Amino acid sequence: MKKFSSIYGTVTMIQDYSVSSDEELNGCFKLMSLLREDGSIVNFVISPTTYFLDHVMVSIGDRVTGFYDLNLPVILIYPPQYQALIIAKDNPYQNVKVDYFNGQLVSSDGQLQLNITKYTPLLLPNDQPFTINPANRNLLVVYGPTTMSIPAQTTPYKIIVMC
Structure with a gap:
């Protein structure tokens, strides 16, 4: 069973991310960096199956919450890098x-x-x-x-x- 956790921050970077040497996958994955309120940085790997709430387009400067599976293994690097399951753009009304x-x-x-x-x-x-x-x-x-x-x-x- 998935155990969801979330990280909130401001998008500081979105770039292509290579997951393999397979040419067919080039451009299908993105790496999104978030600056958290405590000043730390977190990276999310955005895959073709990552769900964006309301199918919004996210840009640098947007405040978002990234949800990931707490039970999935995470590589030990800095900044930490999680596989995003869901991205929700901040909305003050919801x-x-x-x-x-x-x-x-x-x-x-x-x-x-x-x-x-x-x-x-x-x-x-x-x-x-x-x-x-x-x-x-x-x-x-x-x-x-x-x-x-x-x-x-x-x-x-x-x-x-x-x-």
Whole structure:
């Protein structure tokens, strides 16, 4: 099972990244550098399967959150380099959480509970509708205000089911 973690920062560089000598893969991978608020730098490898929330174009200077699988091995180099699974461009009007949500739609860290209505869009990463209960799955949740309870509760703006 994937255990998601995230890193927030400002994009300082985007460049082509070579993963092999296969000519067919040239240009398909990118290396994105983020400057974190503490001044440290983190690199994300962007692959053709990296999901960009709302299919946005990311440029140098944008603030983004990169989500990666905490269980995947990471090469020991500086700056650290992670394989990006999801990139979300910062938006002051929405929050983003990627996590496993259980049968009660509570995140694995116990911090967020989802209250889904019939108007909550449930989508696959390719923007097609997801038509069954999203419980017990990895979800990308886009939401706004939450309650002050523990766990915080919210009615999401939309949910992307990460099959």
